[in-house]
Amino acid sequence: MRALCLAGLVLAAGYARADEKDQPLVRAAYDACVPADISPVAVEKSAEDGVFVAPSGQRYLASELHVPDSQPGGTLSAAGLAAGVASGLEAVASGPENRWGLTPAWIVLRDGDAGELVQAVRLMEGAAVYAPDQEDSACAGLLRLAETAARREQRGLWGDKTAAPVYSAARPGQLEEETGNYVIVKGRVVSLGKTESTRYLNFGKYWKTDFTVTLKASDEAIFDAALGRSGWQVEKLAGKFVELRGFVQVRDGPHMALRHPEQLVVLEHPAFE
Numbered sequence: 001m002r003a004l005c006l007a008g009l010v011l012a013a014g015y016a017r018a019d020e021k022d023q024p025l026v027r028a029a030y031d032a033c034v035p036a037d038i039s040p041v042a043v044e045k046s047a048e049d050g051v052f053v054a055p056s057g058q059r060y061l062a063s064e065l066h067v068p069d070s071q072p073g074g075t076l077s078a079a080g081l082a083a084g085v086a087s088g089l090e091a092v093a094s095g096p097e098n099r100w101g102l103t104p105a106w107i108v109l110r111d112g113d114a115g116e117l118v119q120a121v122r123l124m125e126g127a128a129v130y131a132p133d134q135e136d137s138a139c140a141g142l143l144r145l146a147e148t149a150a151r152r153e154q155r156g157l158w159g160d161k162t163a164a165p166v167y168s169a170a171r172p173g174q175l176e177e178e179t180g181n182y183v184i185v186k187g188r189v190v191s192l193g194k195t196e197s198t199r200y201l202n203f204g205k206y207w208k209t210d211f212t213v214t215l216k217a218s219d220e221a222i223f224d225a226a227l228g229r230s231g232w233q234v235e236k237l238a239g240k241f242v243e244l245r246g247f248v249q250v251r252d253g254p255h256m257a258l259r260h261p262e263q264l265v266v267l268e269h270p271a272f273e
Helices: 002-013 018-033 118-125 137-152 172-176 217-228
Strands: 041-045 051-053 059-062 089-093 102-111 114-117 166-168 182-188 191-194 198-202 212-216 241-247 254-258 264-266
Touching: 018 102, 018 114, 018 118, 018 137, 051 102, 059 118, 102 118, 114 118, 118 137, 166 172, 172 254, 198 217, 212 217, 217 264, 241 254
Parallel strands: 059 102, 166 182, 212 254
Antiparallel strands: 041 051, 041 089, 051 059, 089 102, 102 114, 182 241, 191 198, 198 212, 241 264
16 A cells, blocks of 8 residues: 555656656555565676576566567666666566576666666656566556556657557457557457356457457456456446457457456446446
8 A cells, every 4th residue: 555655646746857756656666566585686687678687597587568569678767777777686586487488577676775676667668568467456556557657748659659559449450450469459348248268358249350358267256356446347347448458369350368357457437337
């Protein structure tokens, strides 16, 4: 709660200088996201964007981020952190090593006893898109706020409509052109469907051509728990305006499979029902 309140103050204060505005949020994100019971490992930034290397050779991937192909890699310049690119960086593992030999991790810029979360820095710069993979609750809320701040101020990729990966669910043709890419989609759920194994969110009347979103039936309770914080459930989403994020595939029209509850946000408030 302390971290979320601090983030609210950051967005409301309207600080004139970027470092004054950004630094409290990136530190709040560190407090909320980085577990204290996992030992950090010193790392250096590699030439590969989003990848950091330890002296042992172990490679760490900055988790919860996606960098669009059209967006330059950027720097760790927000909040006056550019001096920390070459030193003072730590990785705190957030999951097991993947098949490419990369360990997802929180990347921290250490400043004495204080830490600043690089993921939040990149999101506030507009150098990356929030791509929820593991975290939820307060941590996810802060990372989403970091992205929201960049979007509102049109920083980085959000200042270039050709780079910002935001699409309308009502234009399935455009979504098909983004097959294989990570995108943000906004639209109104036209109808819901279900089978024993799958739940469907339909964004048009013609499932062969319109945008469709699916999630596993076994994950519905997890999604309901996340949606419940704002008063919603999966089975109540027909007619609601939502935002989704994930990879687009083609399966009888453009399709997105949801695997993490933070990929789905309702942009309406139940009080206005």
